[in-house]
Amino acid sequence: MSIGFVFRSVPHGCNSGREGLDAVLATSAYSEDIQLFFIGDGVWQILKGQQGDRVLSREYSVAFKMLSLYDIEDIWVCGESLAKRGLSADDLLIEAEVLAGDELRHRLHRCQKLLSY
Numbered sequence: 001m002s003i004g005f006v007f008r009s010v011p012h013g014c015n016s017g018r019e020g021l022d023a024v025l026a027t028s029a030y031s032e033d034i035q036l037f038f039i040g041d042g043v044w045q046i047l048k049g050q051q052g053d054r055v056l057s058r059e060y061s062v063a064f065k066m067l068s069l070y071d072i073e074d075i076w077v078c079g080e081s082l083a084k085r086g087l088s089a090d091d092l093l094i095e096a097e098v099l100a101g102d103e104l105r106h107r108l109h110r111c112q113k114l115l116s117y
Contacts (some may be wrong), residue, residue, distance in 0.1 A: 002033040004111030007042035011061060017045045018060045020117025025063075028070040035074040035111060036067070037104065038096065042117075043081045046093045064094050078104050 005024050011017045028034055038046060050061045067075065075096040082088060082098060089098050099107070108114065 001031065001113060002035065002111045003027060003031055004035045004037055004108060004114045006037045006039060006108070006114055006116040007045045008040050008116060009045075010041045011045045011047075011050060016117040017042075020115070021060060021063055023115065023117070024072065025066070025070060028072060032071065034072050035076065035107065036072065036096075037108060038075075038077045038081070039104070040078070040081050043077055043085060043087060043092075046077070046096065047087070047091055048093045050093075061093060067094065076104055076107060 005020055005027075007017060007020055009016045024034060024036065045061065046064050047061070067073075075094065077089070077092065077096045077098050078101065079098045080101050082091075089096070
């Protein structure tokens with residue numbers, strides 16, 4: 001079964017990003033068909049140089065680097081979301097494929113289950 005994890009929120013100020021990452025890593029023990037999507041403010045989750053401690057938040061973004069150890073390779077980022085925020089693929093902490101909106105929606109629709117964080 002194909003499971004898609006959709007990250008839509010900023011990394012600090014709420015726990016959903018960290019909870020989503022924990023869910024991805026836990027699910028990887030049971031499924032090999034995991035896809036990650038970073039859309040809207042979710043692109044901030046994988047931005048280089050985060051300093052969560054400056055806002056009194058636990059810094060967890062570096063844990064996204066562990067995804068390759070769990071054989072999670074299907075990582076997609078919305079190109080429009082990056083552009084709206086003045087970001088590019090070079091600003092990202094991990095390797096991810098930047099997709100146009102139509103292609104991203106197509107891949108989302110191919111997932112049998114979607115979980116949003």
